Amino acid sequence: MRPAPIWPPVRAEWRKVVSTRLWWGLLVPVVLLSSMINLFGGVFTAAFPEEQLPLLLGSLAYALGTTSVFAAVHGIVAAAGEYRHRTITTTYLTSRGRGPVLAAKMLVSAGVGACYAVATVVSGLLAGVAADAGTTFPAAGPLVATVLIGVAVSACWGALGAAFGTVVSNLVSALVALLLYLMVGELLLGALLDEAESGTVRALSSYLPGNAGEVAVYGIPARELAGPITGPQVVELLAGVTAPPDWTMALLVLALWTGAVGVLGWFIGARRDIT
Numbered sequence: 001m002r003p004a005p006i007w008p009p010v011r012a013e014w015r016k017v018v019s020t021r022l023w024w025g026l027l028v029p030v031v032l033l034s035s036m037i038n039l040f041g042g043v044f045t046a047a048f049p050e051e052q053l054p055l056l057l058g059s060l061a062y063a064l065g066t067t068s069v070f071a072a073v074h075g076i077v078a079a080a081g082e083y084r085h086r087t088i089t090t091t092y093l094t095s096r097g098r099g100p101v102l103a104a105k106m107l108v109s110a111g112v113g114a115c116y117a118v119a120t121v122v123s124g125l126l127a128g129v130a131a132d133a134g135t136t137f138p139a140a141g142p143l144v145a146t147v148l149i150g151v152a153v154s155a156c157w158g159a160l161g162a163a164f165g166t167v168v169s170n171l172v173s174a175l176v177a178l179l180l181y182l183m184v185g186e187l188l189l190g191a192l193l194d195e196a197e198s199g200t201v202r203a204l205s206s207y208l209p210g211n212a213g214e215v216a217v218y219g220i221p222a223r224e225l226a227g228p229i230t231g232p233q234v235v236e237l238l239a240g241v242t243a244p245p246d247w248t249m250a251l252l253v254l255a256l257w258t259g260a261v262g263v264l265g266w267f268i269g270a271r272r273d274i275t
Helices: 007-018 022-047 055-084 088-093 098-131 140-167 171-194 199-207 209-239 247-269
Strands: none
Touching (some): 007 022, 007 055, 055 088, 055 098, 055 140, 055 209, 088 098, 098 140, 098 247, 140 171, 140 247, 171 199
């Protein structure tokens, strides 16, 4: 039996996204927050001209970390919203299997998350430069690397949000659960792990999904601002973790979390009664 093609569900999901106000409703605060954060980044750079530090790179990384939350929210609403409005039945009936539907939702939500990250970068750079025309602009290599990492992190969170919205089909419950976890849950888990005597156990905080994304985004900016030796300590401070891995490992960890939630979404979604 031939597997169901993925592109028809992807086109259908993309039409759903562009035909609603959700994507740009979340894009507006993404752009506003990035502009405000990087405006301060430009101001701080101007306040210390003798240091010649690319502080704008740090503020851009912080804005990209914030953007990933909006990417996750979009993914949750895109998936769980269909259960709320009872359109999921039609979606499944017009598709060849539930697996391609989930895959399409994750792919499209990942694309939206990536677009949010690009909007964050553009608006952030414009705001940072507007704050001070003499802003120490980040070098091309670290800037491009940070942007690509931020795009990948936001894409992963968009896909993870869609998968999580399929696992927890109640829209309000899914949103509250994810936001509480990111804002409170990981802080508590990190604090508990940090109390352990074993250094290996304390280091596990870097491998939680939210922390992994922040470690990935902050890795290169921290190295550029504080140097290769002090950079990991800056990442520890910003992400609230212990012994953070390299950004490549952190990004891989986030991708694995995304895949794991996707598998869970496929398992639960395939067996859920939608009548």
